[in-house]
Amino acid sequence: MFEQIHKKFAKKDTDLYKLQQEEGFSRYILIRSLGVEHLKDLFSKYTGEQIKKGSADELYLKLYDSGVTEDEIIEYIKSKYPEVRDYRKIQEEFLPKIISEFTDVRCGIRNDDLNETAKKLVRDKSIKSKADLEKKVDEVFDATIRGYILWQYYNQVTNDLIEHILNDHINVIPTLRKISYVDFLIKKGDLIIPFDLKITHISDDYFDLHKKGLTHTDIGNDSFIIGGNKSESELIKEKYKSVKKELSLPNYGSLDKIEMLTILNDKGGDEIKQFGIDIMASRKKMIEEIPTNLKAVEWWNYKFQGERLFKNNNRFFIFLAYKDSFEDARPLKGKIEDIRAKVNEKLNSIIAEPLNNIKYYYNKDKGLEGPYEVNSTSVILTN
Template sequence: MTNLSFAQLDDFFRKDDFLSIEKDNRGTRFLKLRSMSRSKAMKEFCTVHNIDISTLQSRQYFPHIFELANITDEHINAFINQKYQEERLGRLQNEEHLVDQLSRLQHFDWGGSFGNSLEKNIVDNYVKKIQSFDRISEEIEGSILTSLKGYTLNSWYNHWTSILIEDLFKDHPNVLPTVGLVKKIDFFIQNIPFDLKVTYFPEQLLIEKLRIRGYGNEITKLKQICRKLNILIPNDLKDRALKLHLYNKVNEDQRDEAKQFIAELKLQKREIISEAEANPEELKIWFYENQGEARFDASNRFFLVLTDETDISNSWKLKRNIVFLRQKINEHLDTITIDLDRLNTEFFWNKTQQIFHCKSDILFVKQTQ
């Protein structure tokens, strides 16, 4: 363990070097105080503990408190928990209403624009290609409006379900929340900071694993069974939309061959996910190595992987199933032990040809019926 100064720890924080911070004797103390470093919270903390900051500027509060020997981790933890409970009370009173509102979203469809690509989609496919005023006006009322609606609704859903799920973790006694927003830290588990990532089993990895198992390409298999059963295969959909469309058609078909096909595909996917749950290191590394370049970081992450094994395409609905999620998250946190051998993660980032080290944990939440 090192003994770094406040300035050195702050420099590492600004460089996103959390590993160096965690190795320091006072690294966790720095990160906890950093989460409550807004002047309002700092003033309140100082009032509670009779700390005189009358001669200090607001930017000096954080380093001043950090160096005070009579301020212990217990003082910091108690204040953080108190502030969280105050914030939580307001959200808790509105939680039932919020879940009801989120349950009104019936289709999780980006409307042709995935992730944060809405602006790029509009510029590339409409602004730069269409010269006719009448035609682009029609597109605005049609496909662009559809994309805008899908993007907005999905972003709204993801934002509020993420807050609900984050609260489920922070409510647990083995978890210390953060007071304010602090980059790449949502909470601490036994003094280890984690950034929560709510996600699903990656479709790309499922494709790779199906191929490795000898099953083949899912969309090719879907086309084959559709031809065999004389189910129309449209030619106006891109692969991702076509795969979901054909899957739904075969899934709704009541003929024995269709039922057998769907049952075998579901079995293959369940086995792949179960193998990952039994040996999660590969999946954790996959998540790090396949993150988007614009948002790349090597912070500690807690991956919550949601899967509806009755229909993987509906896994998104689990994000609002708060009662089920609370049960599964609490079961995990009730018995959690910090095993550094299990948490230590090493991955290779191809864009910079570097090896990164961090800590990560993973929890699979699966709905089976």
């Protein structure tokens, strides 16, 4: 049993939820959350046998086959976690203050693609001298790359700080070592359930589907059916197209929602400005509706996840959204205490309340295409 699970887990199987259904997985994932020294120490504590050497794989198997119970493993993890936490806290001593000093936080590079940013510069035929080139490079660095590096720092640090919130909760079994795609564990009944923490703004594309209408269904391979209403994008493009000639507006093919609304607001009269107000009110209404049906946003984040990082694993989502802006709400990640309140409220009830069961058909990659099923839960923070 161990060898079968271990082989699949080591291969980074894309369907961790399916692997979780195999007998012995709960015991396996608890043991995988331990480092080598913890494995030796735990084995010695409960069996009296000293282990001086052995690879991690050998120690996993030895502990798996031992008489040490899962409750004893959990008890050991919780007794050792304060040491791990204190070590991490010492390393992170100055991080909360640094994050509090950030003001405007922007990624600056679409899809984290630095190559695309470089391509625009190296293909710029307007450059006439080396000095001109150096100036353009400095401009790109100051306007784009500098902001990207600052965002990456902000993103990683806030992730680290938020992980503490979950690991400190009494209902969470923390991991004593980092495991790919497993940030923490929850015991529900006899099962140990691994969760991947995902902190993300609600995508603009989700709001399009929300506007079209999402209806929950128990039939088929998707938990939701998309309705036939006009999407947010369609409404904005329709208005833009209707006045494009009259107001001499640029083509909208490459423009996003914010850019189109900004142009309309700048060029249009009172009727068009009212349209912008109405669209913003509609967005605010959608955000107010979302907390009553977070399952729909969870479903969207599985069904439309990028193929490069595709994974079918249980997730604890922290969604971020602005009520009064079309900008993505990633900067809300810095509101650590507000996030703490939301997360603790959810964790207080996570053992007693059922998780959301998500079904989705994935078709963004032929090699991954097919129906999937998974469990998830989430909270949302709005401004």
